[in-house]
Amino acid sequence: MRDLRPEVQAFLDRVAAFIDTEIRPNEATYAQQVEEGGRWCVPPVMEEMKAKAKAEGLWNFFLPGYEGEFGTGLSNFEYSHLAEKMGAVGIASEVFNCSAPDTGNMEVLERYGSEEQKETWLKPLLAGEIRSAFGMTEPGVASSDATNMAATAVLDGDEYVINGEKWWTSGAGDPRCKIIVFMCVTDQDPDSPRHKRHSQILVPMDSEGIEVRKMMEVFGWDDAPHGHAHLKFTNVRVPKSNMILGEGRGFEIAQGRLGPGRIHHCMRAVGLGERALQMMCERSQSRVAFGKPLSQLGGNMDIIANSRIELNMARLLTLQAAHMMDTVGNKVAASEIAQIKVIVPNIVCDVIDRAIQMHGGAGVSQVFPLARMYAGMRTLRLADGPDEVHRRSVARYELGKYSDYDKTKVESSNVSRS
Ligand SMILES: Cc1cc2nc3c(=O)[nH]c(=O)nc-3n(C[C@H](O)[C@H](O)[C@H](O)COP(=O)(O)OP(=O)(O)OC[C@H]3O[C@@H](n4cnc5c(N)ncnc54)[C@H](O)[C@@H]3O)c2cc1C
Structure with missing residues (x-):
């Protein structure tokens, strides 16, 4: 595995130090402020931490290759290392x-927006003033199967009229969420090509006709304030100019965003897995049963060893996918990106589950x-x-290597939502 450039290593060290000194100690305060603020609120400590990070130039690392306003010029491979650090601490x-x-x-x-869309939505997002949903x-x-999406946008004069329902729209519970990137049908002809019927359009959260039917729960958690x-x-009207790129180009856009989001998710997941493994080791050495530390009982040494081996595998596979994105492009790296999206969450789920078991009821x-x-x-x-879907x-x-399998079918079945 290649080394990081010295300036990137220095940057990574600064991020790690910031997480340890400024963010980790505020995790409890953040949770308390969410509770006190009625859950769907902006905890003040978050805005304080953001201001500090921004002032120190620790901001917008994610757009590969962009510097200045758009980011720090890191490659996907370089950014991955930062994502792992961030993943260990949820906020x-x-x-x-x-x-x-x-x-x-x-x-x-940034890639597909018009100048007006960039000015209105991208700028405040880059500045961290607003948030968004997909x-x-x-x-x-x-x-x-994203071709199943049935919500519609119909052009009426200078406006699109939008109807339909969406759920699992993450981030829409946050009062700062001002805009939804909305996937919908614009070509109602069922005989049109399946991947040319959908579009992506910008729908402001404060538009008339948007009703929050409920906030979804994950195993009983509301994930506030993000949610x-x-x-x-119902008959939500948005200006015609809110269409991104053009009618029928929804899948093209979804393909364009394929990749970095999955690298981010997976490296954050590895970071979380590392936290679980650390907890597993600490707990199993500090508690004693049957005259021995838990770590020495039964198959617990093997469990710890397997967790280390599997997390290393998860990290290396993700770094390889990131490296391929940097060197041969997102399209060629598509299989590797799909592979990590399957294997990394599965490994990390297993590691956390083992850590739970080793904590007993407290877990x-x-x-x-x-x-x-x-x-x-x-x-x-x-x-x-x-x-x-990713498998x-x-x-x-794989099959395509040994036949004339139509690769465009593969790509369009695997659109990105991150
Ligand atoms: C916490 C959370 C956050 C989310 N955030 C967002 C968001 O911000 N925006 C957004 O748009 N969506 C979001 N989602 C939704 C998520 O992307 C969908 O749940 C997912 O794509 C599956 O769609 P579905 O729920 O309709 O499942 P279905 O399409 O009904 O599929 C159900 C199951 O069928 C099986 N299945 C499907 N296809 C195949 C296949 N080819 N082969 C074998 N089995 C198959 C799988 O086991 C699958 O889980 C979020 C979901 C969760 C849980």
């Missing part, structure tokens, strides 16, 4: 303005963050496409 990525779904949305706006998944259709909303759109309680960590990681086997892509790429 860290927001502090550096590097959290989903804003990162993917900013990437889309609305693809719908309650009424199997959304693993995942079930939204209903599933509120005393340790493990249950919460597990819930978050388990959702990553669904969010941004379930395991099976299907990997298998198709």
Whole structure:
């Protein structure tokens, strides 16, 4: 594995130090302020930490290759190392303005947005003044297959009229969420090509006709203040100029954002797995049963060893995918990106589960963050496409090596939601 450039290593050290000294000690304060603020609020400590990170230049690391206003000029491979650090502390990525779904949305706006869209939405997102959501998944259709999306946008004069329902719209619970990147049908002709019927359009959260039907729960957690909303759109009108790139180009945009989001998710997951492994080691050495530390009992040494081996595998596979994105491009790296999206959340789920077991009853309680960590990681086997869809892509790429399999089919079945 190649070394980091010295300036990137120095940057990574600064990020790690900032997380340890400024963010980790504020985790409890953040949770307390969410509680006191009625959950769907902006905890003041988050804005304080953001201001500090921004002032120190620790901001917007995520757009590969961009410097200045758009980022720090890091490659995907370099950024991956930062993402791992951020992943160990749940609130860290927001502090550096590097959290989903804003990162993917900013990437889309930067690549495909008009000048007006950039001015209105990208600038405040880059500045961390507002947040955003991505609305693809719908309650009424199997959304693993993105061509099933049924919400509509119909042109009426200078406006699109939007109707439909979306759920699992992450981030929509945050009062700072001002804009949804909304995937919808613009070509109602069922005989039109399946991947040319959908578009992505910008829908301001304060538009008339948007109803929050409920906030979704993950194993009973509401994930406030970020949250995942079930939204209903009834005759919501937005200016024609809110269309991104053009009608029928929704899948083209979704393909364009394929990649970095999955690297971010997976490296953050590795960071979380490392935290679980550390907790497993600390707990199993500090508690004694049957006259020995827990670590020395039964197969616990093997469990610890396997966790280390599997986390290293997860990290290396993710770094390899990131390296390929940097060197041969997102398209050629598509199978590797799908591979990590399957294997990394599965490995990290297992590691957290083992850490829970080694903590006994405390592992599933509120005393340790493990249950919460597990819930978050388990959702990553669904969010941004379930395991099976990504496995299907990997298998198709493999089969394609030995036949004339149509690769465009693979790509369009595996659109990015991160
Ligand atoms: C916490 C969380 C956050 C999310 N955030 C967002 C968000 O911000 N924006 C957004 O648009 N969506 C979001 N999602 C939704 C997520 O992307 C979808 O849940 C996912 O794509 C699956 O769609 P579905 O729920 O409709 O499942 P379905 O399409 O109904 O699929 C159900 C199951 O069918 C099986 N299946 C599907 N296809 C295949 C196949 N080819 N082979 C074998 N089995 C298959 C899988 O086991 C799959 O889990 C989020 C989900 C969660 C849990």
